[in-house]
Amino acid sequence: MALAPLASSAHAEEAAKDIKVGFIYVSPVGDEGWSWTHDQGRKMMEELPGVETTMMESVPEGPDAERAIKNMCSKGYNVIVATSFGYMDAMAKMAKRNPKVTFLHCSGYKHSENMTCYFGRMYQARYLTGMVAGAMTKKNEIGYVASFPIPEVVRGINAFTLGVRAVNPDAKVRVVWTRTWYSPDDEKKAAEGLLDVGVDVIAQHQDSAGPQTAAEARGAYSVGYNTDMSAAAPKAHLVAAVWDWNKFYRKFIDEYRAGTWKNGNYWYGIGDGIVDISAYGDMVPADVRAKVEGVKADIISGKYQVFTGPVKDQEGKVRVAEGQVAPDDMLLSMDWFVEGVIGTTK
Known part of the structure; x- marks a missing residue:
């Protein structure tokens, strides 16, 4: 379910150019768990022509997150993705200072003209x-x-x-x-x-x-x-509640390239394939x-x-x-x- 997206053209002029996407994770990527699920989406992006990605793992919430985001902005990343609730305020602050960068924050609630909050109905x-x-x-x-x-x-x-x-x-x-x-x-x-x-x-x-x-x-x-x-x-394992972020990140990158991506608040359910x-x-x-x-x-x-x-x-x-x-x-x-x-x- 997409909730009242805010129109944004901040990235439109960059749509035809190469895209640099930076991911910030709160835990090690490893081979399972929350950060791993997002990193599968990053790897999918990395395989697309004209897309360059990087990631920083085990970044603590708070001042360290702000420094990590600032560093990516200074290196010319078009899109920065932060995947922990505690990164929200740091990202909102950096979004105001960098209006030409598109910011994606997972699990929070703050969004603006160049910052999206997104999550799944887990x-x-x-x-x-x-x-x-x-x-x-x-x-x-x-x-x-x-x-x-x-x-x-x-x-x-x-x-x-x-x-x-x-x-x-x-x-x-x-x-x-x-x-x-x-x-x-x-x-x-x-x-x-x-x-x-x-x-x-x-x-x-x-x-x-x-x-x-x-x-x-x-x-x-x-x-x-x-x-x-x-x-x-x-x-012991009966079943697990699982994420599949590839669908969201593919949707984002396709729309970003086309200049049609709209920042806002997105909350996806089982029917969308995210959870x-x-x-x-x-x-x-x-x-x-x-x-x-x-x-x-x-x-x-x-x-x-x-x-x-x-x-x-x-x-x-x-x-x-x-x-x-x-x-x-x-x-x-x-x-x-x-x-x-x-x-x-x-």
Whole structure:
């Protein structure tokens, strides 16, 4: 879904020239996870004639991000892509200072004449993976290793929990915050702590496979994120919520070259191919798969919306009335947990 794009001609005069695109990542690229998914898009661009790319990995949020963006601007990059929420303010600042450069920021909400914010409706895939987890738990206790308590992450936890309880109303989702996007040791230890208190499925909003390997070591199941993490934990891996950024970056580069790209706010769903779920683990029964695939088809067609009321919070207060659908502004500012989550958003 494209939300009210702002017209921009800042790049039009450059459209026919060679394009230099710089990517900035918050974690190592490696061979899985969030930064890896974006780097596949960069590599795709690199293969196109007339396109030159570069990337900087493991750039901390804050002043370091601003310096990285400034450096790319000074080297003549036409397009700069920043792929972490905490890069938003630095990019907005640099966008004002460099009006002829096109800026793309993933997961934030600020946009301007030469800066786009873009993301995917990952909560749709989260809901589906929650259905799988809810069907596979035996203890009705599911653990969730989460990064930071920001709306993006809270929204995903809530969607996952709604999916869990759609198939298993007695199940609970226990959340632990690591306050890091990428720290394999911390993520693994957080998962181990959840396993210690009795959960038998581990889900995550983290970049590494640490929680997956922790689950497999304890004989529990796991739900991955960003990429298919089954190779890291083949005996544990049920399914993963995954990204495919190639479609977005190809769309962008084609329109940029044609001079038709419009900066704005873009939020893509499963039907756009940006978010999806991975292949299922062999242990997931056929009837569970069929049920999940049926809901996936309904989400794509628009027949079903994940946050359809009644939706209650942890205190039992109705946040979305019966028959209503949570509007995007509620989803984008979500700072409360739904019924069934054990934990706090603070």
